[in-house]
Amino acid sequence: CAELGMSRDLVGKKVLVTAGPTIEPIDPVRYLSNRSSGKMGFEIAKAAARRGAEVSLVTGPVSLADPAGIETVRVETAREMLAAVEGCFDEADIAVFAAAVADMRPAAPAAKKLKKGSDADALARIELVENPDILATMARRKSKQVVVGFAAETDDVVENARKKLRAKGADYVVANFVGEGGAFDADDNEVVVVSAEGERSYPRSSKSAVADALLDHILGDR
Ligand code: CTP
Numbered sequence: 714c715a716e717l718g719m720s721r722d723l724v725g726k727k728v729l730v731t732a733g734p735t736i737e738p739i740d741p742v743r744y745l746s747n748r749s750s751g752k753m754g755f756e757i758a759k760a761a762a763r764r765g766a767e768v769s770l771v772t773g774p775v776s777l778a779d780p781a782g783i784e785t786v787r788v789e790t791a792r793e794m795l796a797a798v799e800g801c802f803d804e805a806d807i808a809v810f811a812a813a814v815a816d817m818r819p820a821a822p823a824a825k826k827l828k829k830g831s832d833a834d835a836l837a838r839i840e841l842v843e844n845p846d847i848l849a850t851m852a853r854r855k856s857k858q859v860v861v862g863f864a865a866e867t868d869d870v871v872e873n874a875r876k877k878l879r880a881k882g883a884d885y886v887v888a889n890f891v892g893e894g895g896a897f898d899a900d901d902n903e904v905v906v907v908s909a910e911g912e913r914s915y916p917r918s919s920k921s922a923v924a925d926a927l928l929d930h931i932l933g934d935r
C-alpha cells in the first residue's frame with residue numbers, strides 16, 4: 714500500500730549506481746578525497762528500487778546507512794570502486810555514475826605514518842598519479858546499458874557537461890552547480906540534463922524528486 718500510486722516502471726530492470734567520494738591513502742592516517750555526501754546517488758538508488766528495479770549501489774565512505782533492500786557495496790579507493798563496478802556493469806540496464814571519484818591518488822602511499830619532522834619533504838611533495846576514469850572505462854564497454862554521468866561544475870556548467878558527454882561516451886550527463894550555495898551536502902539540488910537530444914533544466918527540488926525526474930527523463934526517451 715505504501716507504493717500505491719507509485720510508478721513501478723523499473724520492474725525486471727537492473728540499475729547500478731555509484732555514490733559518495735573515494736578516498737586515496739597518503740599513509741595509514743591521511744588521505745586525499747573529494748567533497749561528496751553521497752545523498753544524490755543514494756536517492757537515485759532508492760528511487761530506482763521504489764520503482765521496482767534490482768539495484769546495486771557502490772559507494773565510497775559516507776555517513777548514510779545502507780538503504781533497505783538495496784545491495785550496497787562499500788569501497789574506499791577509485792580502483793576498488795572500479796573493480797566493484799566491473800562486477801555488475803554487464804548485467805545492468807541503467808548505470809548511473811554519481812560518485813565524486815578522486816581524479817588523482819598518491820603514487821606510493823607510505824606503509825607507516827609520515828612524521829611532520831622527519832618526513833617533512835615527503836609530506837610537502839606527495840607525488841600523484843591519475844586514477845582510472847570509471848565512467849569512461851565502463852562506457853567503452855557498454856552494450857545495452859544506458860550510461861548516466863554527473864558533472865559537478867563551478868562555472869560554464871552546461872558547456873562543461875556537454876564536453877564530458879562527448880569525451881566519456883555517456884548517454885546523459887547530469888550537470889549541477891557546486892559553487893557557493895550549490896549542491897554539496899544539501900538535501901535539494903538543481904540540475905540540467907544534457908544528452909545528444911538536447912538539454913533540459915530541472916528546477917531546484919529535493920534530491921529524491923530530482924532522482925525520480927531523472928529516471929522519468931531516461932525512461933521517457935526509450
Ligand atoms: N568519474 C569517474 N571516474 C573518475 C572521474 C570521474 O567515474 N576517475 C565520473 C563521475 O562519477 C561523474 C563524471 O565522471 O559521473 C564526471 O566527473 P567529474 O569529476 O565532473 O569530471 P572529470 O572528467 O573528472 O573532470 P574534472 O574533474 O576535471 O572536471
Ligand code: CA
Pocket residue numbers: 814815816
Ligand atoms: Ca573529477
